[in-house]
Amino acid sequence: GESVGLHLPTLSVQEGDNSIINCAYSNSASDYFIWYKQESGKGPQFIIDIRSNMDKRQGQRVTVLLNKTVKHLSLQIAATQPGDSAVYFCAERGSGKSTFGDGTTLTVKP
């Protein structure tokens, strides 16, 4: 079956540093991927998405990279801020539903 996983459950970075959160997926037919941010006690919020016909997509301070050869995607956050502290999920969208990984908890140290 499908599965989406993240390499590390926790990540701690210094304020101002860049953060990289990784995700591996198993369904080679997946064609749409989304990163979400979830703050404590709240619902996840959309950060950025990427389709399988792209390798890279940039947003404001965030970049998503997709490597279809090894079925891996990553979220890069530039100049990480305390407000970036949250749980980050990657999700694969297909067959009318989204499959989520377990999440990486990002902690930003001042």
Add this chain to the structure above:
Amino acid sequence: DGGITQSPKYLFRKEGQNVTLSCEQNLNHDAMYWYRQDPGQGLRLIYYSQIVNDFQKGDIAEGYSVSREKKESFPLTVTSAQKNPTAFYLCASSRDRSTGELFFGEGSRLTVL
């Protein structure tokens, strides 16, 4: 403002009782979803609906039921058959079944006493 509204935010239930969690959206989205989240884990799909009067089981549908009588509403009932119902429940919607991101509500935390 448009969005997803879940209620109640916190709910306590005795064993053997059914409870219904409300989810309403005013985004005019066709598709709606229910996910369950346990501590330190990702989101697992319970049920989803791509159109009014139609819904499909997700990965962990046992012990749950849903209805989709109106486009804007997708209530979830946690029945007494659900063996471990204590969890954080998240409702979401998307424009349609295949495109766009999910928009989530603030969640409902159910605790079984």
